[in-house]
Amino acid sequence: LTQAVETxxxxxxxxxxxxxxGSTGTPYPSTSFSVSKAATGKYxxxxxxxxxxxxxMAIARSNAGTARFAKIETRGxxxxxxxxxxxxxxxxxxxxxxxxxxxxYVSIAPYFVVFP
Numbered sequence: 001l002t003q004a005v006e007t008x009x010x011x012x013x014x015x016x017x018x019x020x021x022g023s024t025g026t027p028y029p030s031t032s033f034s035v036s037k038a039a040t041g042k043y044x045x046x047x048x049x050x051x052x053x054x055x056x057m058a059i060a061r062s063n064a065g066t067a068r069f070a071k072i073e074t075r076g077x078x079x080x081x082x083x084x085x086x087x088x089x090x091x092x093x094x095x096x097x098x099x100x101x102x103x104x105y106v107s108i109a110p111y112f113v114v115f116p
Contacts, residue, residue, distance in 0.1 A: 012097060013100065013101050013102075014029040014033065014047070014099070014100040014102075015027060015029065015097065015098065015099050015100075016028045016029050016033060016035075016045070016098050017095070017096075017097050018035050018043055018045075018082075018095065018096055018097075018098070019095050020093040020094050020095050021037065021093070022035055022036060022037025022043060023035075023051070024088065029047075029100075032047065032048045033046065033047050033048075034046045034053045034112070037093075038081065039083065039091070039106065040091050040092065040093055041083055041084040041090075041091030041092045041094070042073070042080050042081060042082075042083050042091060043081065043082045043083075043084075043095055043096070044079055044080075044081065045079060045080050045081075045098065047078065047079065047087070047100065048077060048078075049077065049078070049082075049100070049102055050077055050089060051077055051102070052075060052076060052077050052104040052107055053102065053103050054075075054101060054103065055098070055100075055101050055103075056075060056080050056082075056100050056101075057098065057099045057101075058059075058070035058071070058072060058082045058096050058097065058098040058099075059096060059097050059098075060084045060094045060096045061094055061095040061096060061097075062094075063094060064084065066087075067086065067087045068084055068086060068092065068094045068096075069084070069085050069086075069087075070082055070083070070084055070096050070098075071083050071085065073080050077086060082096060082098060084096055
């Protein structure tokens with residue numbers, strides 16, 4: 001008789017819209033997330049996750065047919081930085097959307113396996 005604990009994964013998500021001036025758009029996760037514009041095309045998003053066990057995806061909104069690209073420059077336990085660049089690689093101001101996925105490990109109640 002062997003006891004085992006199964007581990008599963010729980011993904012918690014937060015989404016937000018940020019305007020090019022650094023103000024929050026709709027939707028925005030909650031008051032526990034905040035944004036500040038650090039420089040042209042650089043936006044710092046503060047959050048209460050308290051962990052680096054998450055991933056961020058960001059999508060820039062193109063302006064009048066001009067391509068914009070979003071990249072995550074830094075990711076820490078209390079904030080991350082999104083940088084928006086044009087096709088030449090220069091930082092530019094732009095609206096963007098982001099999605100945060102936090103990975104939590106969840107232990108499921110122990111079960112027993114009987115080996116013959």
